[in-house]
Amino acid sequence: MGLSEKISLEIETAAHLRLSNDWDRLLARIRAMPGFESFLRPSPCTALLKYLPDSGPIVLINVDEHRCDALALRVGHENPLHIPLPNFSLKVAKDYHSRLTKRLVAHDLRAPGGSGDSGEIALEPERGGGLYGRKRVVDRSATHEILRGLWVCVVKPILDCLNFEKVDPASEMPPPRVWWCPTGPLMFLPIHAAGVYEGAETECTLDYVVSSYTPSLGALASRLANNRPIDEGISGIFLTSQPKAPGTVTISGTTEEVNSIHAMGLAAGVRVSKLEGDSLTVDGCLQNMEEFSSLHLACHAFQHAEDPLRSRFRFHNGFLELDQIIQRNLKNADLAFLSACQTSAGHKSLSDEAVHLAAGMLAAGYRRVVATMWTISDRYAPAVAKDFYQYLWSHRKEGSGSGFDGSLSAQALHHSLQQLRERLDDSEQSLLTWAAYVHYCY
Template sequence: MLVPCVALGWPNAILLHSLQSGDIAAISEAIQLHQKAVSLTPHGHPSLPAHLNGLGLTLRARYAAVGDLSDLSEMISAFQKAVSLSPPNHKDLSGWLKNLGTAFSDRFELTKNAEDISGSISAHQKAVSLFPHGHPDLPRQLASLGSSFLSRFTSTGDPHDIAEAINMGRTAVKLAPEDSSDFQSNLQAFATSLIVLSKSSGYLDDVTEAIEIQRKLIKVTPEASAALPDRLARLGDSICGRFEITNDSKELDEAIACIRRAVNLTPESHRTFCGRLHNLAMSLLLRFQVHRELQDLREAIEGFKHVVKLMPEGYSQLSRAHGNLGIALQMRYGLRHDPADIDASIAHYKLAASCEVGDLTLRLSAARSWGSLSNAHTSSFVEAIIAFDLAIDIVTLMAGLDKAVQHRHALLKGVSGVPLEAAAIACQRDCLSKAVEWLEHGRCLVWSQLHDLRTPLGELYVYNSALAQAIADASKELENAASSPPRLGSTVPISDKMEVEKEGRARLQLSKKRDDLLKAARAIQGFENFLQPLPFADLLEQLPTSGPVVIINVERKRCDAIAMLSGSEEPLHIHLPNFSKEKAERYCKQLRQRLAQRGLRSRDEEEEVGCGWRVVGPYRREKLGGKSIVHIVLHSLWTEVVKPILEALAFPRVGKLSERILPRIWWCPTGALSFLPLHAAGRYDDSDSDSILDYAVSSYTPTISSLTERVKMPHLVNPEVAGLFLTSQPNARGLPSIPGTIREVNEVHARASEKGIRVSKVEGNALSVSDCLKHMEEFSCIHLACHASQYTEEPIRSQFRFHTGSLELDTVMRRNLKNADLAFLSACETSTGEDQLSEEAVHLAAGMLAAGYRRVVATMWAIGDRHAPDLANDFYQYLWDHQEDATGTCFDGSLSAHALHHATQRLRDRLDDAGLDKEKALLAWVPYVHYGF
């Protein structure tokens, strides 16, 4: 095999000369020579990887000077080929992997493509794995890996990434000798990680340590050094970061001076110029907010304008620049009230939100500002609709299937209020159909995703079986890949971390593959809305006929109820001016404090305190106006929320005459109202009581579509599996004993047997987790009397606690429970949820609905051993007494809402007859709730 006639020495010498002189023409000549070397080298020749790497380096040099995206893509391609053609033991492979990782990271900074940063981390990890401990190049490689983790964290906010960035950076600094060429650059990279961490955590120590590192680096940097502008810019950004924590305005002057000097030292043609000018404008905007000097605002606006003029399309930072220019112009409008400023502000918010490669968090913020300002300053609602449509789409992208479930929920914590804000504006404009769609499309996203992954594809199979099967296969793989990655620390081997990244890349690729398949399906005539959120008209067609569905939107500016009734062409709008987000949050806090005082945060063995719970701490009976907090909360919910809705719906007061003649009502609350007992709202005075119980049978639904899905698909109980499986687990390991579960299950089992119902029970150690799953497949209805644990960070890991182990929700959801009908969760806090994820319904009740059960009985707080057996008996007795086939040996749960209404009324009457304290009585029956159809 002949050696290529173009040797590497010549183009490398030209490259070295061009780098020293800044001669772009010379760099281009070196690129051409490397391209010729690659073209003349036969495939398989041992020199080809080196030629490809050299080509990548020369392309990178031109990209660093000019910033052309085409050079960046060609560079990545060259490095990828060099790596793929190199033997695993090649002496230069680690360096080529590092070059590939850095190139991927560079492109990610411009485009925010998740595959690029995943590829960067993977390449750097492989490079690190090739170095033995003590190798002189290891610190430099660790620093590069840490920088890639940092870049991904700034985009996704995954705490695992910032932890890895800090770990890699600290280790790189520790391993590099202080007199080595790498020490200063490693130290700078570590300081940058500390700054980003401080912005996330708010810890002053991190940013202070970073600033001290950066000051020392600048002191030892020569004036003529090419590194000086970068170090000045980073120091200025760090000081601005500390100002955001301390609000010490004295630091802003130093920050602005540092960044301004960095801008002055940077040629306008250099690819870093726009970023530095943008940060200078941002620091001036911060100072304007402190001192209100108009010159700072004017200079900031001019700086942002210059950035958006210079920055090419396709750069992710363009979205940030447009968004911040929108903020600055909005501030100036607040001073001058010039309509041109607000028009320009809206225009730049629109551009920021519409940048397809921008950071999703920034794009979402811009879309919200675009929508709210358009609503406030224009007569047409069209622009606001377009803006909030995009905002909801961005929220769904942020929680996409390419991320693990835990990460999706972490991202949603900061944006759960977006659909509520949009719906409030739509209600203000009397555009109720849009309000409903935004609430439906932007809430309970993770459960909806899991539902979509399992949706039968029957119609598509008929039209294109191959496409349908491909979507089904990709969906199944994505579901299996949905679990969160293990938490990794500094002691975990690099091989394990590489495996986690491999799984993440596979999930990313699977998500993209499924998206492409869905696009192909939606291109088929008649399948345009395939697996898309339902439009309002479709929701209206599939409502239950036995009562209305009432959405209650609780937002900072207003509170509205939207009642949807079967057969009605339009929803009913009920403005609730006496209720607010602030009240909902206050009622939640007061109720939880009272529950804590009563010891109602877990199900314990009863003590003689009259109601079956252990009282924690000193008993204090707090009263407001002569009434307990619990009475106040229920009374307020009645007068401010529920009664106005019932009056608007013209619901008559029926009383306790018969549960069967009461209409159904499905509550779909939002925000903090999701944690309050609407189903028990009322005035519970001895002389003049009035409550929702006298007007309707209440159920809850996380979303309208989760209810209409069950209405649309009639459920006929398979006679082979129709029946009831019961289990009691009184002594789960490490938890208090709950002996009442034994009586609860035994009494229900005995009565079912007397009725000839198909029933089975397994108790305590006799039931394994795997056996329970089999019983769930063999019986349409289940009754779990046990402890439960909710994991709000990872809801699919929430579990029922057995003697022999724990049954996780994720495990239940992986089973094919096509005959699932009713789940009675006789455990504590199975519908409690999580404050920061109020719109995601992260509780076991919603999870069991997502797993396939049509209806679920759950609890809002702890239930007592004394009363749970009696309530369960009354519940099932009602079902059996009212089933259509009175002689049948099996039953379904279609009357479960009425049965629970009846059972709680019976419990309420018994407690009243016993003369118990009114508050204790309420806390005994109120926690029971019904979900589903």
């Protein structure tokens, strides 16, 4: 190495050292500011335990090639409850994910792939099909095996350790709540629907708890830490259906869905507004999202695997993109009901599988989101939504005025899925119909 090269290397090393020292000093200044003590650090356990829901535990499930475990965080307990899951493995989780995806493709509930170089994935060709049927014993399918495996090896051991028991269907008390925070391939599996559905005696997660999901512990903790009243002038719900967006299959059930919700809202005295099809522009929707605390979108949706912020909802008059929503001032945002397909379906190509439209709406400020893991049925979606809002509005607090309160949305979705289950049998098609729906956050 020549003299000039040595001098150049010393100068470069000195520059790197100077930048490193500047970085350390800048971090020290930021962390000295109130509220920024943990800036660019993992949240300490004490911070996470400080803001826990009082109506049930958060269950973090870690799937690793060496072992699988769950950690339950409970209010009033200083330490997490460790729950070993010795009968589950990363290999099994990946196998379940692969097999479930094949079954979804077979039932036209998920597209087999993306759209080439754009990275955009159409989240539905249409909002599904299927028939109502009476309860009957059915033959075991791959989906039955997956849900049974999740129940026996993951969910039931966790519920047993938490001392949760099967709730009497005749009881007027709702089941306790659980927030699931899965990792890795478990993010693509319906933990909330795990259960045994063959034979005369069936049992599943719905029989024990009301399930919600959270993309991370911090996401839920921040909602609880910043839980503030919604401006009474903003409290209400905005609805839209977009049944005939250009270049997409007509989803006529969205019109029935929104009209039904709108009529029920008016009857309940709730502040509610709707715009349909061509009457709504993208800018108009964004404006209504600022003027109403809650949102119901019944439309087509697309997820962009390469750039999640370009994930979008398809309107008659253009695309409502996630990055447009995040840029708005939604400090009063409450509930977003995304009645579109696969709005909580992450993508395995992303470094964080929990990057999807539902998580994006949480990041935009919504406190709770109802979403779907795969394509939903255009025949059943209106019934699910109707039962959901009927539950919410029949449980309104006295003195609510015209405001809209989504705080019971998890219980409302639980109720509506139980209602749908009663109308269907336990065939694979029926299980995939109701198990698509999920609730996120508080």
